[in-house]
Amino acid sequence: MVQQANQQYFYGTGKRKTAIARVRLYPGDSTQDQVNGKPLEEAISWPIWRQQTEEPLRVTNLRDRFTIRAKVQGGGPSGQADAIRHGIAWALVAYDETLKPELRRHGFLTRDMRIKESKKYGLKRARRAPQYTKR
DSSP: OOEETTTEEEEEEEEEEEEEEEEEEEEEEEEEEEEEEEEHHHSOOOOOOOOOHHHHHTTTTTTGGEEEEEEEEEEOOHHHHHHHHHHHHHHHHHOOOHHHHHHHHSSSSEEEEEOOOOOOTTSSSSSSSOOOOOO
């Protein structure tokens, strides 16, 4: 728990692909959730991605207890949504350590390490070789 200007919050960092999310959970109602200073509905446009970000709160039945404030940089909207979900899960662990087994069982604490493979010299892409010509 971190205190700043008489407000306490629980902090978690989430990552997915090249997106990095710094998430703060403030005790309070969930109507003022913000991502990068915008309302959650505006920042994450697709309802499916919005539901994914809130899954850790729903699984632990703490949705109405916290206000989400997240700053996300890098990646696209899907990676950012998953990064926020990862950050919320770690912030919930900072709030209550006993939630860790439940969140781990649902896979919210595991970092998804899949990123784009870098291009190799002599190849057109990471693994695509130039077309073979016999003559």
